[in-house]
Amino acid sequence: MQDEAASRVLVCIQCGKCTGGCPESGRTPFNIRMLVRKKQFSYTIDESIPWYCTACNACTIRCPRDVKPSEVVIDIRSTLVENGDIPLAIQKALENTFVQKNPWGKPRSKRGEWAGKLNFKVPHISETEHKRLLFLCCVHAYDPRCMVIPVNVATLLHRAGYEFGILGEEECCCGNEIRRIGELGLFEELMEENKTNFKEYGVKEIIALSPHCMNTMKNEYGDTGIKVMHYTEVLSGLIKEGALKPHKPFEKEIIYHDPCFLGKQNKIFEEPRDILKSINNTNLKEFSRSKEISLCCEGGGGRMFFEVETHYKRNSETRVEEAQSKGVEIITTACPFCVMTLEEKAVEKGLAVKELSEILMEVI
Amino acid sequence: MSYALIISEVRRGVFEERNLDSIGMAHLAGKDAFLLIPEGNYNLNNSIVNKIIKAKLEESLFLNPLIITELISKIIGTLGAPEIVIFTHSSSGIELASYLAGKMSLPIITDVSGYDRNEQIFFKSYYSDKVFGQFKKAKESPLVITVRSGSFKDHVTEKGKNAEEITVDGPSGIEERSFVEYVEEEKTGVDITKAEFLLSLGRGIGNKDEIPKFEELANLMKATISGSRPVIDKQWLPKERQVGTSGKTVKPKVYLAMGISGAFQHIAGMKDSECIIAVNKDPEAPIFQYAHYGIVADANKIRDKLKDLLQG
Amino acid sequence: MDILVFVKRVAATQEEELRLIDDGKNIDLSKIPFKMNDWDNYAVEEAVKIVEGQGGSVTAISIGSAESDEVLRRAIAMGSKDGILMETQEAIHDPALRAQAIYNFLKKEDIKFDAIFTGVQSEDDQFAATGGILAGKMDLPYASMVIGIDAIENGYFVLRRELEGGLQERIKIKAPCILSIQSGINEPRYVSIMGIRKASKVERKTFKFNDFASRGDAIIDLIKWSYPEKKGGATMLTGEMDEICKEILEILKKKGVC
Structure with missing residues (x-):
């Protein structure tokens, strides 16, 4: 993977389309075009710079020469990881993931605790017929704010009569963020552990709650023969089939924020919107930058575990301000990282952030 | 005679408050409390111990593990072996206690925060107080312990009379380990x-x-x-x-x-x-x-x- | 300078509630991951830093089950030259027994060193005693709570020990000696999985713990474990603003901070 990245930088023509689409450029010292340039000539790179990247992938999507600048960042980071030249907060996240299989170092034995909040029992994947796995994500398993999301989705699937199972404490971090931090060895270990479980229990489909987990399992786990989906794909299907009926009205002005790993990286734009449109009396608005050009919330690429030093206006604030100017009451999205980054700024300005499943629970 | 030898901790002329836990431990165990202390004027209620053994040496030598071990063996030579040697569970306490235990092949239990007098069982923390281990010595010998600050001071009682005082000569300094100076931690900005x-x-x-x-x-x-x-x-x-x-x-x-x-x-x-x-x-x-x-x-x-x- | 560093594999229990089993005779660690003892991590880093500066070697030694090889590999990935395992399946609860075995091992195998580093304590039993007992047995100078090594000159370490309340003492100690290293003395480096994999290729020697000491040599006995007294969640202070604030000040006073 690293050799590939090194060879790709040589075809870069320095057109700057990457920087033009980068959510960090201009406001922060991060300049992705310069980074590729420095890599071309093997110049030294200030080790604090690569950590600004949020791994949104806008650069790679826009690049006319297929340089994959976002992979160049991973390449640079992986060298820093091998040398141990990494910010302390990133180091902690990696060490935690090594020991407890989640970046926060929460006990692995409590990974399945969320299921205790359900009023029905979710079977272990081995006890299911269809071998459909609901994959949690570390954030959903441990963060008190986000723990409601798996509870909601599990409840909705259950009501629709859709059979699924979980791995409980056997599940480990998907490695999406770990790979983007540049710890490729650790990513491999996590991937192998998850794949071993998938194989042992004969998993056929994965319903990922987080777009980040979905992305890596779908695109980076190699040929597993498993169909990987985001939960919004499954729920929008169930609504279309009539298995789930959002019958109560939701009389609110809402706006949908496209998560980078769901939208621009995996082209899932319509399913979340279809779900929202199926709700009565809801007025769904759009950001000026939406879908392919949605503005990154800055929660990806390891940024959930690491604060960059400089003070500048966060994208989440820009996003919330736009939502406010459009007169909406609620920002909705379908990614736990987006929920956390947006909510912080939204609360200050008197707006609410609701994860899509939270809205669905109110209308079904 | 069974007595508890309490190694007091004095720092820059101050008799540390946590010594009361060592004294309380001796009282709880029902032993006569013999307090070893470097010579000097301390704010100490001398009716809460039975004997005060003043050592003629400076505080910095007193808190040197190599020197105190020599001093203690000298005291044992004069007064006989104590039932128990009590240190505070502090930076100096753990250093002195463990070295003494190694040098004299004595059993040691550290960070003691509870004691069952009937069973003679000592409670010590495991895994940051998530569980406590219950220990007993497995050899007929004086036992060395360090006690956790705040655990036993409520057991301190007045004896009704002032302690008898004796003075012993202290060993001289050694080159293997010597005190240089106290250092206040640097204050660069706020930590x-x-x-x-x-x-x-x-x-x-x-x-x-x-x-x-x-x-x-x-x-x-x-x-x-x-x-x-x-x-x-x-x-x-x-x-x-x-x-x-x-x-x-x-x-x-x-x-x-x-x-x-x-x-x-x-x-x-x-x-x-x-x-x-x-x-x-x-x-x-x-x-x-x-x-x-x-x-x-x-x-x-x-x-x-x-x-x-x-x-x- | 040749430095031996003792490293221990411990259960990562910080966020776990521990369960006692077999009538308090055992702690259920079956579902808990293990890692290198935090203090030992600092000790390895400090030893490696010294050797990187002035030459010599670091050898990591662990007492424990075969799985303790993990922490040896980690120590090697951090910069140790090699690793030694003194293998024993059963946990050892007496630091004196631990020190006795190390003492016999170093003598019998004729291991040469200029300094021995240990962590101040281990996260599991928190004895903070092995280094000191070993020093006493070996008749070597000892210092614990080492929070800074300022110089190594003419066969002496000039170092700082952490005392209480932000105070430190500077001492001079003659090598060979034993130092117990306090957490925070340095920032231990990150070792990547790739680094640990490479370390797997470095030879680690294994000895049997029982060849150097037997469990019957223990001079304290662990009878059993028990739970601490229960503390409920937050005690909510209610009532008039005035009373609440007086209560807060009372708590601060009791804690000795105000």
Whole structure:
């Protein structure tokens, strides 16, 4: 993977389309075009710079020469990881993931605790017929704010009569963020552990709650023969089939924020919107930058575990301000990282952030 | 005669308060308390021990493991072996106790925080107090222990008469280990990880103008100010004051959290504090799950009231 | 300078509630991951830093089950030259027994060193005693709570020990000696999985713990474990603002901070 990245930088023509689409450029010292340039000539790179990247992938999507600048960042980071030249907060996240299989170092034995909040029992994947796995994500398993999301989705699937199972404490971090931090060895270990479980229990489909987990399992786990989906794909299907009926009205002005790993990286734009449109009396608005050009919330690429030093206006604030100017009451999205980054700024300005499943629970 | 030999800890001329736990331990075990102390004038109630053994040597030599071991073996030569040798569980206590135990092949139990007198069982912490191990010595011999500060001082009783005092000559200094000087830790800026008392502020305080009023309170309470991420982000407080996964991990004696709801990332940075007091308007705030004391109230109102009380 | 560093594999229990089993005779650690003892991590880093500066070697030694090889590999990835395992399946609860075995091992195998580093304590039993007992047995100078090594000159370490309340003492100690390293003395480097994999290729020698000491040599006995007295969640202070604030000040006074 690293050799590939090194060879790709040589075809870069320095057109700057990457920087033009980068959510960090201009406001922060991060300049992705310069980074590729420095890599071309093997110049030294200030080790604090690569950590600004949020791994949104806008650069790679826009690049006319297929340089994959976002992979160049991973390449640079992986060298820093091998040398141990990494910010302390990133180091902690990696060490935690090594020991407890989640970046926060929460006990692995409590990974399945969320299921205790359900009023029905979710079977272990081995006890299911269809071998459909609901994959949690570390954030959903441990963060008190986000723990409601798996509870909601599990409840909705259950009501629709859709059979699924979980791995409980056997599940480990998907490695999406770990790979983007540049710890490729650790990513491999996590991937192998998850794949071993998938194989042992004969998993056929994965319903990922987080777009980040979905992305890596779908695109980076190699040929597993498993169909990987985001939960919004499954729920929008169930609504279309009539298995789930959002019958109560939701009389609110809402706006949908496209998560980078769901939208621009995996082209899932319509399913979340279809779900929202199926709700009565809801007025769904759009950001000026939406879908392919949605503005990154800055929660990806390891940024959930690491604060960059400089003070500048966060994208989440820009996003919330736009939502406010459009007169909406609620920002909705379908990614736990987006929920956390947006909510912080939204609360200050008197707006609410609701994860899509939270809205669905109110209308079904 | 069975007695407990208590090795007192004196630092820069002060008889440390935690020595009372060593004395309390001796009383709880029903042993005569013999206190070994370097010569000097200390603020010490000499009716709470049976004997005071004054050693003619400086404090810095007294707290040297190589020297105190020699001193103790000399005392044993004169007074006979004690039943138990008690140190404080402190930086010097663990150093002295373990070296003594090794040198004289004595059994040792450290960080003792409980004692069952009938069974002669000592309780010591495992895994940061999650469980306690119950230990007994397995050999007929004096036992060396270090006792946890705050565990036994309530067992100290007055003997009704002043202790008998004896003086022993101390060994002279040695070159293998020698004291150079005391060093106060450098104070470059503020290091919130070193503070014993943190007054930590969160978004709930409202706006930046409230900060100076909290600084006044911090001065009155001799607390150091820290904050949660939103407060740092808004530049109400500098980055070096940030508690949490993206800031610093702190373990003060008291963490007074005002207007902090307790995001996961924040909790990770302060949950091991000895005592957490949380003030928040929201009774459902997650911080209450981690706090020892909780107050559902407006942080600014509590602040003003505390200031009033402190200013008398 | 040749430095031996003792490293221990411990259960990562910080966030776990521990369960006692077999009537308090055992702690259920079956579902808990293990890691290198935090203090030992600092000790390895400090030793490696010294050797990187002035030459010599670091050898990591662990007493424990075969799985303790994990922490040896980690120590090697951090910069140790090699690793030694003194293998024993059963946990050892007496630091004197531990020190006796190390003493016999170093003598019998004729291991040469200029200094021995240990962590101040281990996260599991928190004895903070092995280094000191070993020093006493070996008749070597000892210092614990080492928070800074300022110089190594003419066969002496000039170092700082952490005392209480922000105070430190500077001392001079003659090598060979035993130092117990306090956490925070340095910032231990990150070792990547790739680094640990490479370390797997470095030879680690294994000895049997029982060849150097037997469990019957223990001079204290662990009878059983028990739970601490229960503390409920937060005690909520209610009532008039005035009373609440007085209560807060009372708590601060009791804790000795105000």
